[in-house]
Amino acid sequence: MKPTGVVGLAAQLATGSPRSRKRFLLTAAGMAVAAIFLLAGSVALPLNEAQRDRAADRAPTLERGAVRSDGTLLARRWTDVYLDRKLLVTEVAAARSNAPPPPGLDRLPLTGEIVVSPAVRDALRADATLRERYPHRVVGTVGDAGLTGPREWTVWIGAAPEAFPADYVPASGWGARPEDVPPLPGGLRLAVPIGLAALLLPLLALVVNAVRWGSQERDRRLAALRLSGMSAMQVRLLTAIEVGMAAAIGSIGGGLIFLTLAAAVAARLPGEGAFLADALPPIPAATAIVVGLPVFATATAVVALRRVVVNPMGVVRRRAVVRSGRWRLLPLVVGLLMACWLFTTDQTGSAAVVPLFLAALLIMIGLLVGAPTLCLGVAGLMLRMDGSPAVLLAARRAQASAATAARVVGVVTLLVFASGWFLAVLPLADGSTPASLTQLEQRLKPHTLLANVERAPAPGELELPGVTGVAHLVTVELGRSGEGYAGVNAVAGDCSALSSVLRVPLPECGPESTYLTPSEGAKNPLSTGEPLAAYQYGSESADGVEYVELGPVRLGKIVDHALDGLGELGIGAGIVPVSRVPQQALHVAPVRQLLVTVSSSDPVVVERVRTAVQRLQEGSSREVRDVEMMVREAQSVSQTYRQVAWAGLVLAFVVSTLSLAVALLDRLLEERRGIAALRAQGVTVRTLRLVLLGQTAANLLPGALVGMVCTIPMAEAFFVVSEHPELTVPWAQLAATTAGCGLAVIGVVALMLPALREAIDTRLLVVD
Numbered sequence: 001m002k003p004t005g006v007v008g009l010a011a012q013l014a015t016g017s018p019r020s021r022k023r024f025l026l027t028a029a030g031m032a033v034a035a036i037f038l039l040a041g042s043v044a045l046p047l048n049e050a051q052r053d054r055a056a057d058r059a060p061t062l063e064r065g066a067v068r069s070d071g072t073l074l075a076r077r078w079t080d081v082y083l084d085r086k087l088l089v090t091e092v093a094a095a096r097s098n099a100p101p102p103p104g105l106d107r108l109p110l111t112g113e114i115v116v117s118p119a120v121r122d123a124l125r126a127d128a129t130l131r132e133r134y135p136h137r138v139v140g141t142v143g144d145a146g147l148t149g150p151r152e153w154t155v156w157i158g159a160a161p162e163a164f165p166a167d168y169v170p171a172s173g174w175g176a177r178p179e180d181v182p183p184l185p186g187g188l189r190l191a192v193p194i195g196l197a198a199l200l201l202p203l204l205a206l207v208v209n210a211v212r213w214g215s216q217e218r219d220r221r222l223a224a225l226r227l228s229g230m231s232a233m234q235v236r237l238l239t240a241i242e243v244g245m246a247a248a249i250g251s252i253g254g255g256l257i258f259l260t261l262a263a264a265v266a267a268r269l270p271g272e273g274a275f276l277a278d279a280l281p282p283i284p285a286a287t288a289i290v291v292g293l294p295v296f297a298t299a300t301a302v303v304a305l306r307r308v309v310v311n312p313m314g315v316v317r318r319r320a321v322v323r324s325g326r327w328r329l330l331p332l333v334v335g336l337l338m339a340c341w342l343f344t345t346d347q348t349g350s351a352a353v354v355p356l357f358l359a360a361l362l363i364m365i366g367l368l369v370g371a372p373t374l375c376l377g378v379a380g381l382m383l384r385m386d387g388s389p390a391v392l393l394a395a396r397r398a399q400a401s402a403a404t405a406a407r408v409v410g411v412v413t414l415l416v417f418a419s420g421w422f423l424a425v426l427p428l429a430d431g432s433t434p435a436s437l438t439q440l441e442q443r444l445k446p447h448t449l450l451a452n453v454e455r456a457p458a459p460g461e462l463e464l465p466g467v468t469g470v471a472h473l474v475t476v477e478l479g480r481s482g483e484g485y486a487g488v489n490a491v492a493g494d495c496s497a498l499s500s501v502l503r504v505p506l507p508e509c510g511p512e513s514t515y516l517t518p519s520e521g522a523k524n525p526l527s528t529g530e531p532l533a534a535y536q537y538g539s540e541s542a543d544g545v546e547y548v549e550l551g552p553v554r555l556g557k558i559v560d561h562a563l564d565g566l567g568e569l570g571i572g573a574g575i576v577p578v579s580r581v582p583q584q585a586l587h588v589a590p591v592r593q594l595l596v597t598v599s600s601s602d603p604v605v606v607e608r609v610r611t612a613v614q615r616l617q618e619g620s621s622r623e624v625r626d627v628e629m630m631v632r633e634a635q636s637v638s639q640t641y642r643q644v645a646w647a648g649l650v651l652a653f654v655v656s657t658l659s660l661a662v663a664l665l666d667r668l669l670e671e672r673r674g675i676a677a678l679r680a681q682g683v684t685v686r687t688l689r690l691v692l693l694g695q696t697a698a699n700l701l702p703g704a705l706v707g708m709v710c711t712i713p714m715a716e717a718f719f720v721v722s723e724h725p726e727l728t729v730p731w732a733q734l735a736a737t738t739a740g741c742g743l744a745v746i747g748v749v750a751l752m753l754p755a756l757r758e759a760i761d762t763r764l765l766v767v768d
Contacts, residue, residue: 031250042281050278060171071170073099078621087153104146109158115140133611149272247297332366342717367413371406394694409703416707424715439565451624453616466600469500475591485535485547489572512556534585551582704741
């Protein structure tokens with residue numbers, strides 16, 4: 001038969017009857033779901049890289065050590081916040097006439113002009129409060145090449161070169177080197193590969209179960225073809241072509257569905273959204289998925305036919321007898337023993353990485369290989385129970401279908417193992433938040449804004465609606481009088497003003513109170529009683545850096561243990577009374593910090609106060625933050641990985657549930673003759689439903705329990721290897737995951753009950 005004839009015959013057989021069409025469509029649907037999930041997974045990393053590349057392309061290429069005349073432009077940027085939305089602000093000035101514009105801009109804005117992104121343009125038109133902050137003349141809109149996403153908020157402000165300090169580092173153009181990808185927090189570098197390996201297997205199981213759908217009916221059809229004169233090789237080739245056609249249609253259809261979803265969802269992704277070109281997988285990866293899935297499905301069908309002997313009189317499937325061989329449990333036992341060894345011997349460092357990965361690999365292999373033994377063991381326990389007929393029938397049927405059920409049991413155990421693994425290690429993602437930020441959040445009043453300013457607010461300048469506290473802290477460089485600057489910093493401030501922004505006021509507040517920070521290693525220099533003086537940076541010489549003494553700093557009453565948790569404010573050795581510091585030291589201070597508390601919860605009030613604070617930052621980066629924002633920024637990397645991990649778990653759960661439904665429904669159709677025989681012998685429909693539920697639960701629920709149990713020693717070993725003994729196994733979350741899998745099993749069985757009506761038809765007992 002010619003190849004075209006074989007393909008045509010395969011197409012006719014695939015769509016020649018309602019059942020054939022149903023089997024063909026279900027196989028294609030399984031391939032489509034697998035293709036969609038794989039394509040979505042292949043987009044995550046390229047999307048992140050595309051956004052990083054766009055951000056790098058618009059970053060100025062600074063030339064360290066160069067003078068202003070060597071560069072072509074001056075640029076500085078900061079992150080503004082408006083109504084909890086981040087707004088990237090870049091101030092630019094042309095140092096030469098040939099200064100190039102950044103990507104997305106036709107030209108550099110001049111003094112008093114701004115170029116904004118489309119999202120900011122729309123906001124400026126509708127929001128008068130935002131226009132108060134950026135009253136400049138809008139002369140253009142940033143194009144897509146200058147944005148990381150369609151909803152990004154960014155502003156380019158034109159300035160004169162004189163607005164930048166004389167020693168400001170110039171830039172030669174745009175396109176800085178992309179920043180390195182933030183590393184995984186802590187020990188997650190070890191945990192993520194293990195979890196990803198466990199999550200990929202349920203997806204492959206969906207493909208395998210979709211290919212095996214309706215295998216018994218396909219076998220009977222193969223026998224009819226053999227009777228018509230086709231050879232065994234020809235019928236195998238016919239089956240491979242039929243499966244390949246369904247898989248190809250499903251894979252291509254899944255790709256088209258993914259393109260439609262990407263076009264609809266890309267701009268609506270959380271945060272800034274994404275451009276469609278960035279949200280599409282690379283062509284090599286997409287080709288490998290769309291082409292590889294049909295190849296994998298066809299190979300699976302060919303391998304499955306190796307056990308099938310097709311002759312004109314029927315089909316014989318050479319199915320190995322499943323016995324509860326203890327050897328199947330050997331990989332699992334060895335992996336668990338290795339994990340326990342790592343835990344009990346306190347193995348840490350790089351020497352323990354390979355044993356940890358090996359233990360995880362053996363456990364995952366053991367969960368798959370040992371699934372038939374688990375099914376037979378549970379069925380044997382049920383047979384020993386003095387139960388009802390429904391329990392005994394469920395046990396016998398679970399025992400007879402152990403080989404078929406093992407494929408599904410292995411997927412469920414791996415899903416629970418992967419879920420428990422990620423739940424156990426995800427607390428590491430919270431370790432990136434410095435404890436000092438958390439302490440500062442606990443000390444400051446809510447809605448307290450922090451900013452570095454160039455000048456102190458004038459009397460009444462910040463007397464705005466909602467403002468209940470203002471504290472101005474000035475950094476002072478201290479040293480022993482007459483001996484030069486000793487590298488000691490303190491903060492000059494008013495304790496009553498600082499108390500107005502604190503949840504608990506400073507104790508013993510007075511015009512002469514000096515507060516000490518907890519000393520680290522050496523004794524706090526403010527408590528020595530030696531005469532101190534304020535110093536100012538003078539110049540550099542061959543002998544080193546020279547400082548100029550500005551006058552004595554007179555310390556008053558010493559108060560200790562009052563500044564705990566305020567270390568993030570950069571108060572150095574402590575807080576000295578502002579009245580005891582030379583006025584010149586206050587004028588030449590390297591850092592001036594302003595804290596403003598806004599009691600109003602009205603976001604418009606908060607933003608107007610933020611705008612007023614920014615007016616005190618003219619000529620510098622106008623970044624006004626609150627502690628809550630600082631905590632979110634510190635957690636941004638860990639939150640990203642946490643969201644990815646949860647998305648992976650949800651994906652694996654959905655795929656595993658679909659795979660479970662396909663496999664159980666296929667098994668029900670394969671066993672419908674036996675179920676019909678039970679019905680013909682007088683077994684009630686209610687009993688058959690209980691048998692179906694008991695058979696499924698006997699196979700899957702113990703598997704979920706085993707998956708959870710295997711997570712515990714692996715998690716404990718990981719805590720030791722990664723040197724995080726403070727972590728504990730999340731028992732409640734593991735139990736909830738196992739219970740969720742149990743509910744999913746019951747839900748899938750409930751969905752299968754309508755198919756039971758066809759299976760109990762006694763006409764199936766007629767030999768056809």
